[in-house]
Amino acid sequence: MKYLLLIYENEASFASIPEAEQGRIFGEYMDYTRRIKKNGNYIGGEALEPVATATTVRVKDGKTLTTDGPFAETREQLGGFYLVEAKDLDEAISLATGIPAVRNGCIEVRPIMPTPPVD
Numbered sequence: 802m803k804y805l806l807l808i809y810e811n812e813a814s815f816a817s818i819p820e821a822e823q824g825r826i827f828g829e830y831m832d833y834t835r836r837i838k839k840n841g842n843y844i845g846g847e848a849l850e851p852v853a854t855a856t857t858v859r860v861k862d863g864k865t866l867t868t869d870g871p872f873a874e875t876r877e878q879l880g881g882f883y884l885v886e887a888k889d890l891d892e893a894i895s896l897a898t899g900i901p902a903v904r905n906g907c908i909e910v911r912p913i914m915p916t917p918p919v920d
Contacts, residue, residue: 803844803913804885804893809877810906812851829901837885842896846883877906884913 815823830848837843852870859866880902887893890910897908 802887802889802893804887804890804896805911805913806846806883806885806893806897806900807879807909807911808881808883808900808902808906809909810880810902811876812878812880814905815880826901833899833901834883836899837883837896842885842887842892844884844886846881848881849879852878880906 818826834843834846855870857868857870883896883900885893885896887896890912893910893912897903897910900908902908
């Protein structure tokens with residue numbers, strides 16, 4: 802089954818970490834990614850640009866409305882994701898515990914809804 806592992810951290814806290822420490826954490830992400838690729842769990846994943854670069858889109862009464870940034874102010878922001886293959890929720894949770902951000906943020910584990918192919 803496919804799961805999306807959504808990585809949430811406080812951007813401001815991460816930005817305050819010394820550059821050398823940020824580099825070490827980035828290395829941990831690369832090691833983690835190599836490990837789940839080797840184990841056959843990895844389907845995809847990406848880091849996201851800072852939340853300040855986000856645009857929220859809505860359609861109200863047929864009009865497209867856009868606003869800068871996320872919809873809600875939160876202490877943690879979505880910073881990236883992994884799309885993984887896991888046999889069940891327990892394995893997906895186990896995969897989530899290896900993501901470096903789990904130490905000071907959180908990982909949301911979401912099953913992917915099976916959908917039929919579109920012609």
